[in-house]
Amino acid sequence: MSDLLKRIIPCLDVDRGRVVKGVNFQNLRDMGDPVELAVRYEAEGADELVFLDISASSEARPTALAMVRKVSRALAIPFTLGGGLRCIDDIYAFLEAGADKVCLNTTAVSNPDIVNEGANQFGVQCIVVAVDVKRRKDGVYGVYTHGGRRDSGKQARTWVQEIAARGAGEILLTSMDRDGTGIGFDMEITGDLARTAPVPVIASGGARSPQHLRDALLGGADAVLAATMFHSGDYHVGQTKAYLAEQGIPVRLDY
Amino acid sequence: MTIGIVYPDSGNITSVCDALDRLGRSYRVLREPDLDGIGQILLPGQGRFGAVMAYFRDHGWVPALQSWAEAGKPILGICVGMQVLFDGSDEDPGVAGLGLISGQIIRLDAPKHPMIGWARVHWNRDGFAGGAAYFVNSYGLSTHPDTIATTTYGATFSVAVAQGSIIAFQFHPEKSGVWGKELLDQCLIS
Numbered sequence: 278m279s280d281l282l283k284r285i286i287p288c289l290d291v292d293r294g295r296v297v298k299g300v301n302f303q304n305l306r307d308m309g310d311p312v313e314l315a316v317r318y319e320a321e322g323a324d325e326l327v328f329l330d331i332s333a334s335s336e337a338r339p340t341a342l343a344m345v346r347k348v349s350r351a352l353a354i355p356f357t358l359g360g361g362l363r364c365i366d367d368i369y370a371f372l373e374a375g376a377d378k379v380c381l382n383t384t385a386v387s388n389p390d391i392v393n394e395g396a397n398q399f400g401v402q403c404i405v406v407a408v409d410v411k412r413r414k415d416g417v418y419g420v421y422t423h424g425g426r427r428d429s430g431k432q433a434r435t436w437v438q439e440i441a442a443r444g445a446g447e448i449l450l451t452s453m454d455r456d457g458t459g460i461g462f463d464m465e466i467t468g469d470l471a472r473t474a475p476v477p478v479i480a481s482g483g484a485r486s487p488q489h490l491r492d493a494l495l496g497g498a499d500a501v502l503a504a505t506m507f508h509s510g511d512y513h514v515g516q517t518k519a520y521l522a523e524q525g526i527p528v529r530l531d532y
Numbered sequence: 533m534t535i536g537i538v539y540p541d542s543g544n545i546t547s548v549c550d551a552l553d554r555l556g557r558s559y560r561v562l563r564e565p566d567l568d569g570i571g572q573i574l575l576p577g578q579g580r581f582g583a584v585m586a587y588f589r590d591h592g593w594v595p596a597l598q599s600w601a602e603a604g605k606p607i608l609g610i611c612v613g614m615q616v617l618f619d620g621s622d623e624d625p626g627v628a629g630l631g632l633i634s635g636q637i638i639r640l641d642a643p644k645h646p647m648i649g650w651a652r653v654h655w656n657r658d659g660f661a662g663g664a665a666y667f668v669n670s671y672g673l674s675t676h677p678d679t680i681a682t683t684t685y686g687a688t689f690s691v692a693v694a695q696g697s698i699i700a701f702q703f704h705p706e707k708s709g710v711w712g713k714e715l716l717d718q719c720l721i722s
Contacts, residue, residue: 278684279643279651279684279685279686280651280652280653280654280683280684280685281647281649281650281651281667281685282649282650282651282652282664283649284649284650319709324649324650349546349547349550350550350553350554353551353554353706353707353708353709353710353712353713354666354707354708354709355666355704355707372544372546373544373546374546375544375546375547375550377547377707400578400579400580401646401670402646402648402668402669446646446648446668447648474644475644475645476644476645476646477644477648477649499644499648499649500649529650529664531662531663531664531711532709532710532711
């Protein structure tokens with residue numbers, strides 16, 4: 278018996294202060310203002326939001342900070358900022374601007390001590406570590422960086438245990454095999470890690486329908502991240518949650 | 533009257549300040565117990581138990597908060613700001629809390645740590661609307677005579693307490709959407 282609810286988390290890619298959409302970061306299309314979209318998703322029943330800053334250059338940093346500041350003023354639900362965080366000062370700056378959590382990806386692999394330092398300084402609850410996985414030929418899931426292009430040599434299961442021990446408060450698990458495909462989450466690795474990780478696991482990569490979200494949540498994921506299915510207008514967050522509730526999944530319906 | 537937000541230097545309080553701005557409340561961020569013109573003290577939910585108490589001890593907050601409570605003036609605690617109201621915590625054994633309410637904060641007997649996410653809140657007192665709140669914690673208060681709401685995650689624990697002029701929440705009303713906004717509005721002086 279638990280009162281804890283499963284979370285639905287829309288993810289917004291942000292480039293120089295605008296929400297964008299593209300495939301593999303190519304042919305980016307402007308989707309609108311991050312604050313307006315954030316407020317709309319909150320009203321539709323989103324439980325949290327994740328903003329991934331995909332701006333390649335460090336000159337874009339002040340723009341990202343200004344966006345976080347505006348989002349924090351407007352939003353009454355938690356949000357996470359990821360993308361390009363390299364040091365403790367970066368983490369501090371985004372938390373100070375109002376982000377509830379930061380998401381570390383490549384940096385956590387190249388410098389895992391940043392997870393310990395971040396957790397010690399700011400608390401485990403604001404350190405999310407993104408783990409991008411791919412199934413290797415031998416069937417073992419490996420951890421990849423640089424948008425799935427570089428094999429870190431690490432194995433998914435041991436890496437998740439390591440970063441949780443170092444102080445990651447949550448794992449954002451993305452299947453790079455499924456990301457952008459729309460065929461659903463990779464439940465083999467998601468189910469395995471959701472069951473074995475000592476911290477919450479957010480499933481990501483491949484969702485295109487409410488059924489996909491249901492499968493991940495029934496499979497043990499604590500939360501699901503989705504982008505295209507909501508941004509495209511094909512599915513409404515509130516209607517998706519109503520469907521999940523009908524399927525027996527505990528979600529927040531009073532918002 | 534102005535709300536005094538105590539800034540324990542061990543985490544950011546931007547979220548709670550933004551929430552008070554949205555509610556149109558006047559507030560001042562306090563590093564020292566400079567309480568002139570303050571009508572309610574808000575202890576925000578950032579940082580760990582030991583770090584917050586160390587800050588309180590070093591900056592004269594312990595006697596200031598104790599006499600504030602003895603005078604029957606309002607205090608609102610959120611998350612670790614609720615936990616420090618008690619005698620101590622499993623998070624930092626040996627560190628004394630404010631002791632404004634008797635009791636011990638324990639490590640939650642929960643499936644995963646930290647407990648992160650929205651959970652249903654069950655009130656046992658009239659005047660509060662049912663709903664779901666956003667939680668981020670590994671520690672909490674077990675059942676307690678001053679409990680006004682509970683939540684179950686692993687075990688059932690106390691997520692809101694009220695005693696005299698003190699009210700405190702284990703969850704984050706400032707991050708709990710419209711429901712949390714209305715709850716904060718109800719519990720803050722205007």
